[in-house]
Amino acid sequence: MCGIVGAIAQREVTPILLEGLRRLEYRGYDSAGLAVLNRKAELERLRTTGKVAELAQALAATPVSGMIGIAHTRWATHGKPSESNAHPHVCENQAAVVHNGIIENFEALRSSQKAQGYTFTSDTDTEVIVHQVHRHLDKGDDLLGAVQNACKELEGAYALGVISIDEPGRLIAARRGSPLVIGVGIGEYFIASDVAALLPVTQRFVFLEEGDIADITANGVTIFDAYGNKVERKETLSELSADAVERGEYRHYMLKEIFEQPRAIADTLEGRLYQGRVLEVAFGAAAAEVFDKVQGVHIIACGTSFHAGLIARHWMESLAGIPCSVEVASEFRYRKPVVRNSSLIVTISQSGETADTLAGLKEAKRLGFGQSLTICNVPESSLTRESDLVLMTRAGPEIGVASTKAFTTQLVALMLLTIVLGRRFALNDEMESQLVKQLMHLPKEIEGVLGLDDKIQTLAERFADKHNALFLGRGAQYPVAMEGALKLKEISYIHAEAYPAGELKHGPLALVDASMPVVVVAPNNELLEKLKSNLQEVGARGGEMLVFADEDAGMSSDESTTVLPVAPTDDCVAPIVFTVPLQLLAYHVAVLKGTDVDQPRNLAKSVTVE
Numbered sequence: 030m031c032g033i034v035g036a037i038a039q040r041e042v043t044p045i046l047l048e049g050l051r052r053l054e055y056r057g058y059d060s061a062g063l064a065v066l067n068r069k070a071e072l073e074r075l076r077t078t079g080k081v082a083e084l085a086q087a088l089a090a091t092p093v094s095g096m097i098g099i100a101h102t103r104w105a106t107h108g109k110p111s112e113s114n115a116h117p118h119v120c121e122n123q124a125a126v127v128h129n130g131i132i133e134n135f136e137a138l139r140s141s142q143k144a145q146g147y148t149f150t151s152d153t154d155t156e157v158i159v160h161q162v163h164r165h166l167d168k169g170d171d172l173l174g175a176v177q178n179a180c181k182e183l184e185g186a187y188a189l190g191v192i193s194i195d196e197p198g199r200l201i202a203a204r205r206g207s208p209l210v211i212g213v214g215i216g217e218y219f220i221a222s223d224v225a226a227l228l229p230v231t232q233r234f235v236f237l238e239e240g241d242i243a244d245i246t247a248n249g250v251t252i253f254d255a256y257g258n259k260v261e262r263k264e265t266l267s268e269l270s271a272d273a274v275e276r277g278e279y280r281h282y283m284l285k286e287i288f289e290q291p292r293a294i295a296d297t298l299e300g301r302l303y304q305g306r307v308l309e310v311a312f313g314a315a316a317a318e319v320f321d322k323v324q325g326v327h328i329i330a331c332g333t334s335f336h337a338g339l340i341a342r343h344w345m346e347s348l349a350g351i352p353c354s355v356e357v358a359s360e361f362r363y364r365k366p367v368v369r370n371s372s373l374i375v376t377i378s379q380s381g382e383t384a385d386t387l388a389g390l391k392e393a394k395r396l397g398f399g400q401s402l403t404i405c406n407v408p409e410s411s412l413t414r415e416s417d418l419v420l421m422t423r424a425g426p427e428i429g430v431a432s433t434k435a436f437t438t439q440l441v442a443l444m445l446l447t448i449v450l451g452r453r454f455a456l457n458d459e460m461e462s463q464l465v466k467q468l469m470h471l472p473k474e475i476e477g478v479l480g481l482d483d484k485i486q487t488l489a490e491r492f493a494d495k496h497n498a499l500f501l502g503r504g505a506q507y508p509v510a511m512e513g514a515l516k517l518k519e520i521s522y523i524h525a526e527a528y529p530a531g532e533l534k535h536g537p538l539a540l541v542d543a544s545m546p547v548v549v550v551a552p553n554n555e556l557l558e559k560l561k562s563n564l565q566e567v568g569a570r571g572g573e574m575l576v577f578a579d580e581d582a583g584m585s586s587d588e589s590t591t592v593l594p595v596a597p598t599d600d601c602v603a604p605i606v607f608t609v610p611l612q613l614l615a616y617h618v619a620v621l622k623g624t625d626v627d628q629p630r631n632l633a634k635s636v637t638v639e
């Protein structure tokens with residue numbers, strides 16, 4: 030995770046690096062740093078603990094200046110957040126490196142480097158990279174050769190930016206297992222972990238592929254593959270504008286992203302529906318051929334994306350009659366599952382770079398899954414490149430660490446997948462046109478739920494002093510409850526657990542008392558009466574409940590229960606609709622608690638390490 034920015038230009042690069050870091054801060058924010066080569070070709074470095082704002086303050090006090098530089102915002106893996114562990118790491122004031130990823134053989138490299146007389150100033154795995162580059166420079170390699178040779182000796186994942194005083198007009202970038210993109214300007218070039226970092230300076234991008242090493246000067250970029258062969262990588266024009274990642278009038282990115290959901294859902298549907306049907310070609314030219322062979326679906330994902338998969342399982346099985354299993358990618362990749370090659374492996378990921386999900390996909394291919402599909406929000410990300418079929422969610426950049434609009438658009442995409450696969454199973458034309466109608470109506474329904482914001486803000490006051498909360502749902506609403514509990518714990522640090530309401534009596538009921546609020550999602554479906562009985566069990570134990578209930582559910586507030594009515598919605602899309610009030614609840618509780626909503630402690634948005 031960590032964010033990398035680099036620049037080589039005919040102008041001062043420090044402001045570009047700083048703005049890039051600010052835009053990459055969602056990837057890690059426990060320390061930050063930058064290094065530039067000044068006019069005398071000397072390395073100047075500045076590092077601080079804490080957020081990028083602190084680095085900016087330090088820079089204001091001690092300016093550094095140069096026309097080539099690299100910068101980094103860190104999410105600690107090896108070594109605690111501290112100035113000495115912050116990047117860039119330098120060796121002999123000759124070379125500097127920023128790194129995202131984990132070097133697995135760092136201990137072996139460290140001992141051999143120590144034996145050669147290298148001294149270490151940090152606890153990071155990264156420092157071995159800069160020493161290794163230095164070793165090769167010492168042997169007479171130029172900077173490109175030194176990085177190429179060093180990379181051959183590294184095991185693990187990395188994206189790197191490297192500069193050296195010996196060649197002040199050269200920036201070397203390398204990628205294996207962690208994302209890195211080159212931004213193309215006029216007579217200037219940039220590197221970054223994500224296009225968002227560079228949007229203020231360019232919209233032209235070249236995406237490096239696995240094993241690529243790029244030699245960047247003000248005159249151009251030459252890219253070599255892992256074997257040292259010169260390769261061409263196509264340039265693409267990003268459709269994103271610089272302000273797509275601005276917070277605008279909203280207090281937090283998370284709130285902005287919650288309110289963007291009607292638009293994001295409409296965008297995800299655009300061009301994919303025609304005359305009441307889902308267009309199969311939206312999944313790629315080969316989609317029909319692939320789908321014809323599918324006899325089952327296996328979904329792998331992490332975090333919020335995993336919850337989307339759990340909801341999709343209900344749809345796949347109950348609406349479409351397709352066998353479907355769902356698993357967290359970090360378990361799947363080591364479990365040695367039994368595989369039918371007629372099963373479609375589906376990955377779900379906002380970033381498309383989550384290490385466990387990527388490794389899960391590779392393992393799935395090795396195990397013999399016939400075909401793969403990814404539902405992803407970031408174009409040109411690793412998962413989109415490694416999958417046979419791709420369905421992009423069009424949520425736009427999601428900056429808040431707690432995922433919101435990415436989740437609801439994933440659900441929309443998964444409903445589209447359920448429909449196209451379901452046609453080959455139990456889903457008839459009439460059901461399809463009903464589902465399509467519900468999907469088209471969704472943006473309006475979500476608008477309606479967003480209108481409950483003020484009421485939810487008031488209800489949030491009851492949570493601010495609580496230490497625990499229980500979330501209940503049944504059927505496809507159980508994963509909705511899981512997602513609600515995850516949102517609350519991620520950003521408010523209140524311990525929250527989700528249970529299928531029917532399971533309450535088998536354990537969690539023992540925890541229920543007045544200090545443990547119970548949040549319930551209650552759409553009007555065939556499980557409603559059973560859910561009501563479960564709630565009676567809570568009420569009888571003095572539990573305080575907050576129920577988001579369908580207006581038609583016949584539920585009203587009483588002494589122990591506060592009911593917040595949600596406009597009636599079709600059961601098929603209810604998981605999407607009922608997610609939104611839980612997002613707002615978590616958001617307002619976090620604001621009341623005064624936590625860092627967009628960058629909660631210990632977390633990062635894009636987890637590119639195992």
Ligand code: G6P
Pocket residue numbers: 331332333334377378379380381382383386430431432632633634635636
């Ligand atoms: C991190 C983020 C979560 C996200 C998960 C999976 O943990 O904080 O919000 O759900 O990674 O990320 P992905 O990009 O694969 O959806």
